[in-house]
């Protein structure tokens with residue numbers, strides 16, 4: 001299952017439903033950067049790591065998208081993620097294009113010093129291709145605010161001046177925004193309210209940044225989060241897991257296992273809301289018919305394959321809408337860095353709520369107009385906006 005092929009199938013389907021003929025321009029990235037990074041381990045061994053930055057489309061503004069450190073990163077995955085960013089930024093109407101980066105590495109096997117060296121080496125390689133008005137990276141899977149701080153520092157050394165707006169998802173002390181740490185989950189929470197307002201049971205796949213915060217927000221709002229998983233296992237309690245304590249357990253032990261009764265699979269549980277917050281290609285043609293949830297909220301990028309979409313009979317709130325809260329607050333961070341202001345957390349969350357609610361309404365209305373599923377509707381909205389910008393620039 002190649003995520004880029006899946007992404008292109010989603011695009012084609014939306015173009016067909018809305019009868020948009022000009023979508024060919026969105027089938028290839030504008031620029032693809034592939035790098036090989038010499039990297040010295042603590043034991044003095046030289047390794048050569050593969051890294052990428054894909055700059056997919058910048059018709060609406062600077063390329064924008066996170067950096068992933070994961071052993072399975074490859075060019076097709078980064079291309080798919082960069083394309084989804086272009087669509088997502090258009091769906092929430094922030095003035096950015098789409099980009100994404102990644103390094104094929106297992107960060108769990110690295111010391112802090114090695115992680116810092118790797119982060120600096122990567123950003124040095126791409127420094128001449130990024131910038132506050134060119135391409136603005138951020139965190140993604142297995143990268144975090146500390147890594148963004150190292151990358152910012154290295155970038156500023158290369159260019160010789162301060163440039164906080166070159167990267168978002170930074171710690172507050174070096175120009176980060178209040179609320180950014182849980183913004184992806186908070187945005188998903190607001191979007192869910194538009195499509196599913198009942199309080200019920202929840203299962204969450206993935207207990208990292210996006211997954212742990214959505215579990216916390218839903219728990220605080222009175223939902224019963226009965227199961228969560230991470231890459232090492234899953235835990236279950238029909239009465240509802242104590243999420244703040246589980247977050248503490250994960251922080252201390254690095255895993256969710258050991259906190260409650262273990263369970264094999266969280267995807268097929270009988271719950272109201274299934275949150276996908278791990279990686280691509282999780283709901284596939286092999287397990288889609290076993291899903292019992294009433295609604296799926298996609299905080300991960302690309303977790304449901306097009307084949308699975310055709311099997312599922314329930315609403316799927318698609319990634320390019322559901323997880324756009326992260327990049328929306330990244331946009332607020334970029335605005336603050338460029339104006340030298342610092343917003344209050346309350347202002348960030350208020351503005352996030354307005355943007356997410358209005359994007360969700362737009363997608364809902366489009367789905368009703370075209371009598372299509374929410375993913376197709378979100379692509380129609382996103383593609384329409386990107387193509388409008390391309391047309392105005394004279395590229396179509």
Ligand code: NAD
Pocket residue numbers: 139140141142143184205206207208209210211229230231232277278279280299300301323324326327
């Ligand atoms: P993270 O590194 O903080 O967490 C990833 C989590 O997924 C970890 O808990 C890991 O153990 C778990 N995981 C990995 N493989 C798994 C598997 N097979 N089954 C269950 N759990 C598994 O990453 P994150 O930032 O929370 O990103 C998660 C997803 O959300 C990704 O698809 C990412 O692209 C997407 N996303 C993140 C942001 C953001 O701002 N962080 C924004 C938009 C989208």
